[in-house]
Amino acid sequence: MLTLLTFPGSFGAPSHSPYCVKAMCLLQMLGLNWQPEYMHDPRKMPLSRLPVLKDGDQLIPDSAHIQMHLEAKGVDFNAGLSELEKAQAHALVQMTEAGLYNILVHDRWLVDASWEHTRAKFFKAIPWLIRGPLTRNLRKGIRSKMMAQGTAQFSESERVEHMKRDLVALSAQLGEFAFLFGDAPTAADAAIAPVLDMILNLPVETAARCLLRSWDGLTAYVVRVSDAIYPGAQPVKLSVAA
Ligand SMILES: N[C@@H](CCC(=O)N[C@@H](CS)C(=O)NCC(=O)O)C(=O)O
Missing domain, CATH: 3.40.30.10 (Glutaredoxin)
Known part of the structure; x- marks a missing residue:
């Protein structure tokens, strides 16, 4: 197995x-x-x-x-996708993993109120005595990575502006389809919907969560993907x- x-x-x-x-x-x-x-x-x-x-x-x-x-x-x-659709799928996955994913990481780790929840959930298996210093170090590492990558260098409104463009691209591709490339899920849905799902379910209201929650089409899309291909x-x- x-x-x-x-x-x-x-x-x-x-x-x-x-x-x-x-x-x-x-x-x-x-x-x-x-x-x-x-x-x-x-x-x-x-x-x-x-x-x-x-x-x-x-x-x-x-x-x-x-x-x-x-x-x-x-x-x-990617059964049934044309070569052009496969190229578009690849580009959308890269866009999501380079853009939206980093906004998710930023909002989980670097927004103080969110970090309290992230730390409590992600590190609950770490003995309490060492959890503080360990998670402080990890957070420092994430901050450096987010600065080097660029996401943490932007203001919140700049991040949201970047995010909007990614959401416009995803919405345009989705159109009236159930999934990004038609009525059946493909690899792009497997890669993209989990990132959107996790932004939608950030533990506190960040600007990114608020923006995505206002996007009804994408919110409904995430539910369709999780119903169709999440475990179970x-x-x-x-x-x-x-
Ligand atoms: N390009 C990799 C990225 C995987 C990745 O970055 N995983 C993160 C969690 S989202 C990780 O394991 N980070 C190391 C850590 O958390 O210690 C993939 O597509 O699998």
């Missing part, structure tokens, strides 16, 4: 990492038997990150590599290469 090494869930999501939820959705779409193995500390993992897929004695880190590994088994997560959903009928 395939095993997904993943962070546990929080704030209503099956994992607190959108990349772990993306991998869960891909596995769920596949309809094969798989099980989660929850971890809190990824430092011993191949890239020191989660998710990691365990397939026999192989460890596959990175959600994109997990997708490629599953595709190599003959599954097509029925497998989607995927085409398998001959």
Whole structure:
């Protein structure tokens, strides 16, 4: 059986990492038997990150590599998409992982009121005595990364302006479809909806959460994706290469 090494869930999501939820959705779409193995500390993992897929004695880190590994088994997560649609899907996933994902991380870790909840949920397994110094250090590291990457250098209104453009692009692609590329979920939905879901479910009202909650079409889209491909959903009928 395939095993997904993943962070546990929080704030209503099956994992607190959108990349772990993306991998869960891909596995769920596949309809094969798989099980989660929850971890809190990824430092011993191949890239020191989660998710990691365990397939026999192989460890596959990175959600994109997990997708490629599953595709190599003959599954097509983008069945029926034209070459242009595949290119658009790729661009939207990259946009989400470079933009919206970093806004999520920023609002979870660097907004003080939100951080109280993030710390309590993400680090509840860490003994209380060392939780303070450990999480202070981790938060410092995230702040440096967010400064280097740029998200933390912007004002809140600038971040929201950037976010709006990403949401406009996603909304335009969604149009009247149920999923981003039609009436069936594809790999792009597995990657993008978990990020939106986690922004919608930030524990406090940040400008990003407020903006996304006002976007009815995208809010309803996230519910459709979670009903269709989050763990527990029925497998989607995927085409398998001959
Ligand atoms: N590009 C990777 C990104 C995975 C990633 O950044 N995971 C984060 C959690 S969202 C992680 O494990 N960070 C290290 C940590 O939390 O210690 C993927 O697509 O899987």
